[in-house]
Amino acid sequence: MFEPTTTFLCDIYLLNHVSLIALGVLLLLLFGMSRKSKNIKGTSLNGPISPSFLFGYYRQLTESEDDAAMYEEWAKAYGPAYVVPGGFGTKNIVICDPRANAHFYSKETFGYVQTKLARIFIENLMGRGLLWSEGESHRRQRKALSPAFSNAAIRRLTPVFYDAAYKMTGAWNNAINAGSGQAIIDVQIWMNRISLDSIGIAGFGHDFHALDGQESAIVQVLESFSDEDTSILSRLVFFLGPVLPILQKLPTEQNRTVVKMKKTMRVIADELLERNRKAKDGQAMAEEKSIIGLLIKAESTSSSLAMSQEEILAQNVLLLAGYETTSSKADWALIELCRQPDKQRKLREELAQFTTSDPTFDQLSATLPYLDAVVQEVLRLHSPVTQNTRVAAEDDVIPFTNPVTTATGETITRLVIPKGASVLSPISYMNRAETYWGSNAREFQPERWLEKDACKCAEEIQGYKHILTFSDGPRICLGKSFALTEFKAVLSVMIRRYSFELPDGPDTKITKHPSILPRPKLSTVSGPKLYLKVKAV
Numbered sequence: 001m002f003e004p005t006t007t008f009l010c011d012i013y014l015l016n017h018v019s020l021i022a023l024g025v026l027l028l029l030l031f032g033m034s035r036k037s038k039n040i041k042g043t044s045l046n047g048p049i050s051p052s053f054l055f056g057y058y059r060q061l062t063e064s065e066d067d068a069a070m071y072e073e074w075a076k077a078y079g080p081a082y083v084v085p086g087g088f089g090t091k092n093i094v095i096c097d098p099r100a101n102a103h104f105y106s107k108e109t110f111g112y113v114q115t116k117l118a119r120i121f122i123e124n125l126m127g128r129g130l131l132w133s134e135g136e137s138h139r140r141q142r143k144a145l146s147p148a149f150s151n152a153a154i155r156r157l158t159p160v161f162y163d164a165a166y167k168m169t170g171a172w173n174n175a176i177n178a179g180s181g182q183a184i185i186d187v188q189i190w191m192n193r194i195s196l197d198s199i200g201i202a203g204f205g206h207d208f209h210a211l212d213g214q215e216s217a218i219v220q221v222l223e224s225f226s227d228e229d230t231s232i233l234s235r236l237v238f239f240l241g242p243v244l245p246i247l248q249k250l251p252t253e254q255n256r257t258v259v260k261m262k263k264t265m266r267v268i269a270d271e272l273l274e275r276n277r278k279a280k281d282g283q284a285m286a287e288e289k290s291i292i293g294l295l296i297k298a299e300s301t302s303s304s305l306a307m308s309q310e311e312i313l314a315q316n317v318l319l320l321a322g323y324e325t326t327s328s329k330a331d332w333a334l335i336e337l338c339r340q341p342d343k344q345r346k347l348r349e350e351l352a353q354f355t356t357s358d359p360t361f362d363q364l365s366a367t368l369p370y371l372d373a374v375v376q377e378v379l380r381l382h383s384p385v386t387q388n389t390r391v392a393a394e395d396d397v398i399p400f401t402n403p404v405t406t407a408t409g410e411t412i413t414r415l416v417i418p419k420g421a422s423v424l425s426p427i428s429y430m431n432r433a434e435t436y437w438g439s440n441a442r443e444f445q446p447e448r449w450l451e452k453d454a455c456k457c458a459e460e461i462q463g464y465k466h467i468l469t470f471s472d473g474p475r476i477c478l479g480k481s482f483a484l485t486e487f488k489a490v491l492s493v494m495i496r497r498y499s500f501e502l503p504d505g506p507d508t509k510i511t512k513h514p515s516i517l518p519r520p521k522l523s524t525v526s527g528p529k530l531y532l533k534v535k536a537v
């Protein structure tokens with residue numbers, strides 16, 4: 001979902017040279033460039049020469065419209081394992097091989113752990129919840145949370161997604177009627193609102209009323225990462241806050257918003273705890289369906305998984321997970337379907353059978369092959385998380401399917417990784433490389449998911465249906481079923497009711513807007529705006 005590595009920080013913060021140097025110097029002072037404890041010597045690998053000591057390839061990778069193409073070019077030049085320079089002379093070992101990735105992900109949270117910066121970012125924003133934790137603590141929290149994400153739980157939550165989608169259609173219909181059958185709508189803002197209200201209600205039993213136009217501290221905080229006006233001081237203070245807590249008291253704009261957000265979350269958590277207390281006292285209450293509500297209920301009846309109250313409340317990381325990832329998926333689906341109107345029509349035809357009711361959870365999951373193929377293809381081509389960087393917590397040996405040529409010219413199939421080394425799984429490359437997906441790997445072709453054997457080579461890749469968009473292993477996205485159901489429900493409502501066009505036709509240029517995760521936007525407007533021509537069908 002999000003991987004705030006140093007690469008990623010550049011992405012979030014649009015750092016100019018001066019601020020990056022300042023940030024770098026401070027971070028180096030605080031953490032050192034720890035590549036500690038080299039018990040064994042790692043395999044020396046080939047790779048591109050660093051274009052800059054300060055930045056390595058960070059800027060090129062984060063500013064590129066297609067980082068998968070850069071990884072692919074390097075894989076062609078250096079083979080399935082190579083080293084890419086990061087900032088301040090650091091190095092990332094990139095693994096472009098299915099078996100190597102399967103091994104890497106299988107050792108998540110024990111053998112490979114989050115970078116220090118990623119943990120600081122997550123802790124500062126959301127606390128010590130699932131995404132922050134590693135090893136045994138992660139396993140315990142994950143086990144406790146899992147029942148709340150089961151198929152049965154998501155089936156019960158499906159109406160929440162439809163309710164949110166229909167709130168949106170109410171507003172869109174007004175705009176379309178006022179515009180004689182057509183309106184120009186910034187669909188991005190509506191997808192964000194749907195995501196926030198859905199995760200608010202489904203996750204916490206709380207309605208943020210974003211679809212009713214209510215401002216929310218949560219949105220302000222999350223949006224502040226893409227806001228070019230947020231000052232460098234504000235950003236430095238945010239990152240160094242957990243290390244020097246006094247900085248969190250400084251009255252910067254971002255600090256104030258984070259405090260506001262934490263207060264909002266505290267109120268929501270107190271409401272949930274109060275509801276649970278009343279239920280225990282035998283007072284009548286509505287059936288609890290929310291993810292965290294169910295967790296609190298389960299915790300008070302069984303102590304076997306023993307999550308502390310602090311841990312339960314830190315699961316507001318679900319907000320970040322649910323908000324940042326899901327909305328950009330729906331944006332990309334609409335863009336791709338505008339670029340190829342025949343595929344938009346084909347999807348509408350499949351959904352036309354639902355005239356009087358919406359597809360149920362089971363129908364969304366199993367009986368709409370073209371909808372499933374469209375969703376799968378969007379996830380393959382537009383993974384919100386494009387790479388996953390971890391630090392080796394112990395010495396390791398990574399096995400490869402394809403042979404690797406080392407810097408000394410030796411051919412090997414096992415890579416020696418010393419403790420402290422940084423290993424990078426290039427998700428976008430694995431999802432789009434021609435080697436696995438064929439010569440049309442870069443094209444949006446939902447049909448590939450319907451043809452038998454069309455993705456034969458990719459079958460070696462693990463992950464969800466052979467893509468790594470949801471990650472893999474112990475940290476594979478817990479909200480996968482939630483995200484897929486929400487995505488399909490919202491898309492089915494939109495495609496059945498409206499037709500969509502890009503403002504300057506199918507070739508309208510789309511670029512990336514940097515945020516916690518990059519969002520698509522029209523290249524001609526400033527800010528993360530995605531105006532589409534929307535007509536009722």
Ligand code: HEM
Nearest residue numbers: 001130131321322325326385469470471475477478479483
């Ligand atoms: C299309 C939408 C989504 C995508 C592509 C996605 C992707 C991911 C990825 C790549 C990770 C691994 C992150 C890492 O290792 O650093 C992850 C973890 C996670 N996701 Fe998602 N996610 C999506 C939606 C959601 C939603 C809607 C929720 C919650 C309702 C959610 C909850 C989580 C949680 C709790 C984790 C942490 C799992 C752990 O640490 O064990 N995700 N997601």
